[in-house]
Amino acid sequence: xxxxxxxxxxxxxxxxxxxxxxxxxxxxxxxxxxxxxxxxxxxxxxxxxxxxxxxxxxxxxxxxxxxxxxxxxxxxxxxxxxxxxxxxxxxxxxxxxxxxxxxxxxxxxxxxxxxxxxxxxxxxxxxxxxxxxxxxxxxxxxxxxxxxxxxxxxxxxxxxxxxxxxxxxxxxxxxxxxxxxxxxxxxxxxxxxxxxxx
Amino acid sequence: xxxxxxxxxxxxxxxxxxxxxxxxxxxxxxxxxxxxxxxxxxxxxxxxxxxxxxxxxxxxxxxxxxxxxxxxxxxxxxxxxxxxxxxxxxxxxxxxxxxxxxxxxxxxxxxxxxxxxxxxxxxxxxxxxxxxxxxxxxxxxxxxxxxxxxxxxxxxxxxxxxxxxxxxxxxxxxxxxxxxxxxxxxxxxxxxxxxxxxxxxxxxxxxxxxxxxxxxxxxxxxxxxxxxxxxxxxxxxxxxxxxxxxxxxxxxxxxxxxxxxxxxxxxxxxxxxxxxxxxxxxxxxxxxxxxxxxxxxxxxxxxxxxxxxxxxxxxxxxxxxxxxxxxxxxxxxxxxxxxxxxxxxxxxxxxxxxxxxxxxxxxxxxxxxxxxxxxxxxxxxxxxxxxxxxxxxxxxxxxxxx
Numbered sequence: 246x247x248x249x250x251x252x253x254x255x256x257x258x259x260x261x262x263x264x265x266x267x268x269x270x271x272x273x274x275x276x277x278x279x280x281x282x283x284x285x286x287x288x289x290x291x292x293x294x295x296x297x298x299x300x301x302x303x304x305x306x307x308x309x310x311x312x313x314x315x316x317x318x319x320x321x322x323x324x325x326x327x328x329x330x331x332x333x334x335x336x337x338x339x340x341x342x343x344x345x346x347x348x349x350x351x352x353x354x355x356x357x358x359x360x361x362x363x364x365x366x367x368x369x370x371x372x373x374x375x376x377x378x379x380x381x382x383x384x385x386x387x388x389x390x391x392x393x394x395x396x397x398x399x400x401x402x403x404x405x406x407x408x409x410x411x412x413x414x415x416x417x418x419x420x421x422x423x424x425x426x427x428x429x430x431x432x433x434x435x436x437x438x439x440x441x442x443x
Numbered sequence: 444x445x446x447x448x449x450x451x452x453x454x455x456x457x458x459x460x461x462x463x464x465x466x467x468x469x470x471x472x473x474x475x476x477x478x479x480x481x482x483x484x485x486x487x488x489x490x491x492x493x494x495x496x497x498x499x500x501x502x503x504x505x506x507x508x509x510x511x512x513x514x515x516x517x518x519x520x521x522x523x524x525x526x527x528x529x530x531x532x533x534x535x536x537x538x539x540x541x542x543x544x545x546x547x548x549x550x551x552x553x554x555x556x557x558x559x560x561x562x563x564x565x566x567x568x569x570x571x572x573x574x575x576x577x578x579x580x581x582x583x584x585x586x587x588x589x590x591x592x593x594x595x596x597x598x599x600x601x602x603x604x605x606x607x608x609x610x611x612x613x614x615x616x617x618x619x620x621x622x623x624x625x626x627x628x629x630x631x632x633x634x635x636x637x638x639x640x641x642x643x644x645x646x647x648x649x650x651x652x653x654x655x656x657x658x659x660x661x662x663x664x665x666x667x668x669x670x671x672x673x674x675x676x677x678x679x680x681x682x683x684x685x686x687x688x689x690x691x692x693x694x695x696x697x698x699x700x701x702x703x704x705x706x707x708x709x710x711x712x713x714x715x716x717x718x719x720x721x722x723x724x725x726x727x728x729x730x731x732x733x734x735x736x737x738x739x740x741x742x743x744x745x746x747x748x749x750x751x752x753x754x755x756x757x758x759x760x761x762x763x764x765x766x767x768x769x770x771x772x773x774x775x776x777x778x779x780x781x782x783x784x785x786x787x788x789x790x791x792x793x794x795x796x797x798x799x800x801x802x803x804x805x806x807x808x809x810x811x812x813x814x815x816x817x818x819x820x821x822x823x824x825x826x827x828x829x830x831x832x833x834x835x836x837x838x839x840x841x842x843x844x845x
Contacts, residue, residue: 306610308485309580313608316581337518341495346487 252277253361254296256287258305262372266300269368273360288314298358299348300365303341315348336362343369388426395429398436446477447673452489452501453480455707456611457630457717458532458658459502460697461738464684465677467700473683474676482705485610486580493661494518499670500677502528503661504583506754511661512777513755513764515582521664524751525782526678527744528658529685530737532717533585533648534633535592537625538618541566541574542643542725552728556650556826560596563645567603575605577614577626584648584657587757589627592651595827615640629657630717630736631709638713643725649734652802654741654823656750659778667782678786682744689739694718741808741820742795746778749799752833760843771836775799784814793818803830 253275257263263280270278279294281287284307291299291314299315301308336359340346343366349358392414399410414432418425449471453459462480465471471478483489486504493501494511495518508522537545548569550562567574578586590600600606609617614626615636625645626636636642648655660681667674687693697718698711707714716722720735737743755774759766780798787794793813803824811820824830831839 303488304484306484306613308487309610310608312487313581338495341491341497346491 250277251275251298251357251361252294252296253279254290254294254299255280255365256284256299256301256305256311258282258284259302259372262302262369265372266365266368269364270361273364275361284310287311291315297350297353298361300361301346301348302369303344303346308346311348339366343367344373345369391426391433392429395432398432402436446472446475447676448477448479449499449673449677450479450481450497452483452492452498454483454486454489454502454611456502456532456632456658457701457707457714457736458528459706460688460701461528461681461684462502463700463706464688464697465680468684468687470683470687471677471680474680476673476676476680478680486583490516491518493522493663494520496663496666499666499673500660500662502658504580504585505656505659505750506582506584506587506758507580508659508661509751509754509774509777510582510758510763512664512773513758513770515758515764522661522777523664523667523782524659524661524746524778525667525674525786526660526681527656527746527750528660528681529688529739530654530656530741530743531647531649531734532629532657532736533588533627534630534735535576535589535625535627535645535647535651536614536618536633536636536642537645538623539641539643539725540619541624542645545645550645552724552730554644554646554650554724554730554732556592556646557596559646560592560598560826563593564597567598573603573605574624575607575622577607577609577617577623577628579611579614579628580608582758582763584655584754585627585629587754587761588648588651588655590761591757591825592646595825595829615642618642631707631713634713634716634722635709637723637725641725644722644730647732647735649732650826652825653734654737654743654805654821656747659746671782674782675786678783679790682787682790682792685739685744688718689737691719742793742818744783745795746780746783747798747800748775748778748780749802749831749833751775751778752799752836753802753831756831756836756840756843759840766837766840768837775833788814791815795820799833801830801832803828 253270255263255266260282263282267278267280279290281290340362345365347362395414396407396410399405399413414425414428418428451462453462466478466480489501489503490507492498508524510516511519511522544566545562548562548565550559578589593600593604598604611628611632614628614632617623618636618640633644637644688697694715698714701707701714702709702711717736720732722730722732724730752775755771758764784794793815796812805821805823807822808819809821810817
């Protein structure tokens with residue numbers, strides 16, 4: 246059976262990540278890839294597509310439900326083995342680290358499934374990096390907002406200009422061995438407590 | 444002295460409370476352990492990450508370590524249970540519509556498994572469609588006790604009622620419009636169903652199988668052997684947490700601790716009923732279930748090999764595994780009273796002298812043979828009065844095959 250004949254089902258409530266994986270599988274020559282974001286559709290899709298491999302994210306609270314469904318389903322032939330091979334500890338480890346799990350129809354050759362799992366793992370990791378960077382960018386933006394607020398408070402209460410206000414925050418942070426944003430946050434909190442009631 | 448770091452997985456359920464208290468009240472630290480608790484999203488994740496050693500141990504459904512030892516799961520590694528995380532805590536909750544039909548069929552609001560089950564059987568026979576009930580996992584005490592209750596009430600699971608699996612936090616909203624008519628789950632998710640989905644608690648685990656276990660500490664057998672001192676320290680820490688949790692005066696503080704977003708993430712008043720046994724069972728009806736969740740009393744943390752044997756008998760009953768005597772022995776030996784005893788003997792904790800007991804022998808609270816002072820246990824056993832004698836497991840399995 247050529248590569249494209251393997252039916253692969255990707256279950257992921259995160260649409261962006263799901264489409265990243267789908268793209269990867271298609272680039273690798275898999276043509277029969279189905280993506281499901283809504284858990285309630287899974288039963289119908291499995292009966293229709295009879296997947297050979299099911300890939301699901303580990304954050305999904307419906308994993309227990311899926312396993313039970315697989316165990317009842319006539320569409321998936323006999324017991325489904327998770328991951329590729331019980332002896333392949335490194336591959337399993339990598340998958341769980343990345344946050345992905347796979348279910349495979351019994352009897353499917355390891356060398357046929359391994360590349361699919363490897364691809365899913367690498368795409369999951371890439372997605373995690375992406376979101377981490379996004380988080381970081383977001384929190385830097387938040388930090389800047391808090392520092393700007395603190396500077397405005399110092400300007401209002403002590404008449405400090407922007408540069409002087411920042412210098413004061415920085416000096417205080419260094420003296421107390423804390424981050425500038427923490428000092429700024431304390432000042433904003435204190436100001437809201439001490440300020441006029443709204 | 445630096446603490447030894449231990450990581451453990453748990454699911455947002457009340458009976459993770461002993462692990463939470465071991466950490467939050469300093470019982471783990473006093474044993475030299477830095478307990479790191481990781482909230483998981485599914486039992487499958489708990490199972491896989493415990494098997495891989497990502498967790499040193501985990502809160503598990505009582506039958507899970509048995510299934511792992513018997514190789515019923517992918518990634519199976521031999522597991523042991525050195526300690527139980529209390530007794531009870533489950534309930535069976537039904538939609539308002541089903542409760543109304545059960546009431547018409549004569550179901551009382553006393554939570555008694557027998558008459559409630561009889562009324563449900565009448566509803567099932569008259570129903571124009573197959574009812575559907577949710578449980579949290581196939582290999583769970585919930586699944587086995589729900590099925591036991593149904594069968595003993597004259598309802599054949601799968602044939603008369605469909606049983607599906609859903610994660611605990613999703614059960615309340617799945618009721619009614621969500622496609623299920625009832626569910627069996629641990630607290631606080633019965634109370635949440637009453638408060639948010641207009642549901643009714645129909646019966647409780649404490650009535651279906653009195654003094655029965657639900658969640659356990661599960662860990663890899665090899666790891667436990669290689670780290671016996673750490674395991675002993677963990678057992679002592681959880682023991683102190685269990686004693687503390689059993690004190691009524693601590694209930695409010697416990698509910699406040701469990702309410703935190705990184706534990707249950709629910710208001711404390713949703714958590715209190717399971718601790719106090721004072722329930723709103725729906726429709727403004729109050730009920731008192733003193734033994735709903737028993738964290739310590741009556742040897743609640745003691746890992747009876749007979750409990751493991753009963754779970755095994757139900758795995759056989761529902762076709763998950765075929766019975767052979769060696770397998771029954773391996774299943775029973777997954778629970779390790781010897782490990783529990785050796786950790787707590789130095790503390791003079793009263794413990795049963797037996798490893799195994801006949802379920803259904805104690806009709807009332809009874810003083811039993813123990814290591815020191817007095818130990819009062821029970822009542823125990825099943826609501827239908829059928830006894831389970833682990834020495835007669837073959838006959839029990841044969842009788843259930845019917």
